[in-house]
Amino acid sequence: MKNLSDLPWKHDGREAVPQEGERMIEKFGTHWIKYVASTALYLVLMTAGLAALSVLGNASALAIPSSLLLSAALVFVHHWYFHRMLGRNADVVVLTNKRLLVSRASLWIRDDTTEHPLVPMRTVEAQKSGFIQHVLNYGTLSFDVPGNIELVPQPHRKAALISEILQEFGPKGRMDVPAHGVNA
């Protein structure tokens, strides 16, 4: 019996390694809507903070400790925001002819890569629910195996692309192909 760590979906914190005959079909980031809430909060906090700093600057010298404290708070908010933005910017989805890799990161805290092998997969669904998702053209990709991918831009086009690959595998899927997907 194969060791669990040898199976294709198990990474054990290592970066995914290309399989033999694997080629990239498409790579894409998640939709920019992921930045909106944090950016709105950042703008509100920074505007309020800078306005308060400006008021303190016109006040007496006794306000200096307060302005330094406020500056420290603003520095914290500023770096928290960009920490979040850079981490989310590093979120990527990669579609190859053998699998779908979803990588998500939060700098210094989390760096996950989830693999969705196309081998047991039969169907893929694109879901857009709600007015905003329709207008901004993003949604969720769901499969007949566990694991959804959220915030996918142009989900119907992506689903069609995955569906084309699945059709190439035929009605039996690729269950006759060895686990590591070596080309015949």
Added chain:
Amino acid sequence: MFAGYHESMELSWTVFGILNGVSILLLALNLYEYRRVLQKRSAMWLSMTGEPAFKPSRTLVGLYILCTAILAFASASVLLRSA
């Protein structure tokens, strides 16, 4: 009293210097980790495509550096006006 005020301003500039030192350190650490994460992801695809698949966003990095500088400038100008 004037000497006390002078000492207070000196201390304020020291705190300001430390604050901005920490800020620059955080900027450098975040950019380093961002680059490292993207390089790690790219490594896998180099063999397939022959080029790094994931490059850092210049807009985001530029904006981060610019906003950090603006923040430092805003704090300094407040201290200067208070002096």
